[in-house]
Amino acid sequence: MKPIAEILKEIRPEFDFTASNDFMADGMLDSFDMVTLVSTLDKTFGISIPGTDIVPENFQNIGAIEALLRKCGVQL
Amino acid sequence: MRGSVVKFTFRRKRISGMLAVVPARERTFLEEMSNFNFPESRSLKLKEVMGYDRRRLVEPGVCVSDLAVFGLRHLFEGGWLQPDEIDGLFLITQTPDYLMPPTSNVIQGRLGLKQDAYCLDISQGCAGFVIGLIQAFSLLEQEGVRKVVLINADVLSRKTSPKDRNIYPLVGDAAAITVIERDAADSVIHASVKMDGTRSEVLMIPAGGLRLPSSPETAVLEDVGDKNLRAKDHLFMDGSAVFNFVQTEVPPLIEDTLKNANVAVDAVDYFLCHQPNRFMLQKLADKMKVPHARMPNNVVERFGNSSGATIPIAVIINLAEQVKGAGCLACLAGFGVGMTWSSMLMRLGGLSFCELVDYA
Numbered sequence: 001m002k003p004i005a006e007i008l009k010e011i012r013p014e015f016d017f018t019a020s021n022d023f024m025a026d027g028m029l030d031s032f033d034m035v036t037l038v039s040t041l042d043k044t045f046g047i048s049i050p051g052t053d054i055v056p057e058n059f060q061n062i063g064a065i066e067a068l069l070r071k072c073g074v075q076l
Numbered sequence: 077m078r079g080s081v082v083k084f085t086f087r088r089k090r091i092s093g094m095l096a097v098v099p100a101r102e103r104t105f106l107e108e109m110s111n112f113n114f115p116e117s118r119s120l121k122l123k124e125v126m127g128y129d130r131r132r133l134v135e136p137g138v139c140v141s142d143l144a145v146f147g148l149r150h151l152f153e154g155g156w157l158q159p160d161e162i163d164g165l166f167l168i169t170q171t172p173d174y175l176m177p178p179t180s181n182v183i184q185g186r187l188g189l190k191q192d193a194y195c196l197d198i199s200q201g202c203a204g205f206v207i208g209l210i211q212a213f214s215l216l217e218q219e220g221v222r223k224v225v226l227i228n229a230d231v232l233s234r235k236t237s238p239k240d241r242n243i244y245p246l247v248g249d250a251a252a253i254t255v256i257e258r259d260a261a262d263s264v265i266h267a268s269v270k271m272d273g274t275r276s277e278v279l280m281i282p283a284g285g286l287r288l289p290s291s292p293e294t295a296v297l298e299d300v301g302d303k304n305l306r307a308k309d310h311l312f313m314d315g316s317a318v319f320n321f322v323q324t325e326v327p328p329l330i331e332d333t334l335k336n337a338n339v340a341v342d343a344v345d346y347f348l349c350h351q352p353n354r355f356m357l358q359k360l361a362d363k364m365k366v367p368h369a370r371m372p373n374n375v376v377e378r379f380g381n382s383s384g385a386t387i388p389i390a391v392i393i394n395l396a397e398q399v400k401g402a403g404c405l406a407c408l409a410g411f412g413v414g415m416t417w418s419s420m421l422m423r424l425g426g427l428s429f430c431e432l433v434d435y436a
Contacts, residue, residue, distance in 0.1 A: 011121065030302060031316045032122055032242070035355055039125040051323030051359035056316070 002044060004062050004069075011036050021061045034059050041065075047072045083336055084267040086213040090259035091422075093156055093429040094399075096389045097147040097229075097251040098132040098379055100436040105129055105245050112241040113303040119241065127354030127373065131248040131380025133233045138435075139173045140229040141182045143251035146435050148187055148225070156429045157225075157255060159187060164194040164215045164224035168204035168384045170413060171230045172197060175285075183227070194221075201279075202350045202412025203269075204228050204384030205252070206420045209408075210267055212256040226254040228384030232311060235281055239297060239305035242315055246353055248380020251435075252388035266337040267420040268329050275415045278317045283308035318412075322356055325417050327364050330409055333419040341366060344421070345404035346395065350411055351375035351386035384410065389432065396430040 008017040008029075015028045023029040029037070037059065038049050049072055058068040066076055105128040109119045122128070134143070144167065151157040167180040174182075180195035189195075194215065200207045205228050212224040229251035236243045283294035294308040306312065326349075334341060347366055349357060357373035364371075372394045375386050382389065387408055391399060398404055403425015411417040 011118070031319075033118070036118075036121045036125055039355065048359070048362040051319070051356070051363055054319065054323070054359070 004065050007040055007044065008037065008062075011040070017062060023060060024056050029059060031056075041069065045069060045072070045074045047074060082269050083332075084210055084269070085336075086265040086267075088259045088261070088263060089213045089216055089265060090257065090263060091209075091254055091424060091427065092257050093151075093255040093427050094388045094392055095147050095151060095253045095429060096385060096392050096432040097143045097150075097253070097435050098382075098389075098432060099134045099138065099143075099249055100434040101133050101135060102130050103133055108238070108245060111238050111244070113239065113305070114241055122241075123245075125355050126246070127377040128245045129377040131245075131376075132250065132382075133380075134231050134249045134435075136234075138231060139179075140167070140169050140171055140231055140251065141173050141179050141186065143229050143231070143249070143435055144183050144227045144253065145186050147227075147251055147253045147433070148183070150433055151253065151429070154429070157223075159189055161223045162189055162193050162225050163221040164212065165189070165227065166196050166198060166208050166211050166224065167227045167229065168198045168200050168208045169229050170199065170201045170281075170383060171232055171235060180227075200413070200416060201230065201383045202352070202381075202386070203410035203414065203416040203418045205254075205350075205387040206267060206408055206410045206418035207269065207416070208384070209254075209256065209420060210269070210418075213265065216256065216258060222257060224256045226256060228252045228254075228388065230383040230385065232383060235309070235311045237297060237304070237306035237310040240310065242302070242304055243306075243311055243313055246376060246381045247311070248376075248382045250379060250382035250385040250389060252385035254388055263423060264337070265420060265422040266333050267418065268333045268336065269416070269418040270325065270329060271414050271416045273414065275317070275321065278314045278321070278415060279312070279413045281309070281311050318352070319356060321415055322352070322411050323359060323363060326360060326409055326411050326419075329417055330364065330407060330419045333421050334407065337421045339405070339421060343405065344407045345370065347371040347407045347409065348387050348390050349409045350384075351390060352381055383412070391424065392430055392432050395424070399424040399427045400430050401425065
């Protein structure tokens with residue numbers, strides 16, 4: 001299974017996502033990157049992340065994204 | 077403040093025809109991508125997810141009344157509608173020709189419509205197709221009113237910044253003309269509407285009204301902190317807030333309309349929603365457990381988001397033959413500026429015309 005950090009790197013190759021705890025505050029992801037990320041995660045894990053869960057708090061760092069995926073039934 | 081939903085029920089009313097007028101001028105996302113202050117690779121990923129591809133834009137100087145008059149003349153010349161048959165004309169727009177007079181009166185005057193045609197501008201946008209139908213059905217309750225024309229038209233490309241990737245690639249211009257009349261069959265139409273003015277600044281054009289008149293200062297492009305440049309004269313959208321609004325508010329409203337009609341989700345043939353972008357509609361369909369094929373999302377990729385005209389365009393490009401024939405049970409849903417959200421359950425069928433024409 002592709003690590004989350006690698007998926008993030010494909011969207012914004014210029015950043016090291018393992019070095020940040022707040023992607024939005026650190027300017028590494030904006031709301032449109034978040035949309036791209038959700039679409040990639042949906043395809044990669046065969047899920048549909050609910051629209052109401054597409055909020056910055058769920059994409060703040062790798063831990064938050066993993067928690068969201070678990071909530072959607074993905075076993076990490 | 078949250079309260080109960082305003083519910084509407086109408087009997088013996090129907091849509092008898094739909095025409096969309098789109099500018100002949102087409103632009104593609106790939107042609108415009110270099111305008112934006114983002115790496116091409118990121119823009120291309122967004123293109124794929126959102127469904128950005130081609131859109132139709134008016135030439136400089138073209139106004140809403142130009143598209144509307146063109147479309148109505150097309151209907152007169154085709155014999156689908158006679159000028160004297162029009163008892164009411166509602167124009168739903170966010171981009172009127174003037175602050176005053178009403179653009180609906182301008183259209184009436186340019187076409188020489190009868191003086192007792194009841195013309196009215198309504199300031200609504202993406203929720204405006206359902207809002208306009210509610211107005212038309214209400215007017216048809218009057219004994220002397222036989223035929224009402226609803227025009228949903230906007231030329232919002234004229235109010236967007238070419239340097240704003242949040243807005244510019246998704247906006248298209250169009251006019252949709254819908255003819256509404258009485259139904260000989262005992263049809264029933266259910267609708268629900270909600271509005272929340274506390275969120276009115278989520279989607280707005282800050283300058284150009286009387287609160288902040290347009291001036292050389294309001295025309296200056298500003299870096300708004302997200303690598304997009306826009307002026308106060310331009311359309312602003314808080315994309316995250318709009319997305320959340322749609323995902324949170326629209327499904328319960330649709331459920332309420334269906335409950336009111338005692339119709340299950342599975343019994344609805346098509347969910348014909350306003351068309352902001354493909355991603356938002358796919359998420360909406362998933363949330364409502366509706367297969368994507370029953371909620372078309374292909375308007376933005378071909379024509380752009382043309383505000384209140386997108387639902388008629390979705391019908392015309394996906395279901396024209398069906399609605400000219402036996403028809404289908406459709407749930408319409410609009411959502412946008414205001415904030416306003418609206419839904420309606422009705423049968424679409426037996427239309428005498430359902431087509432799209434180019435304005436050149």
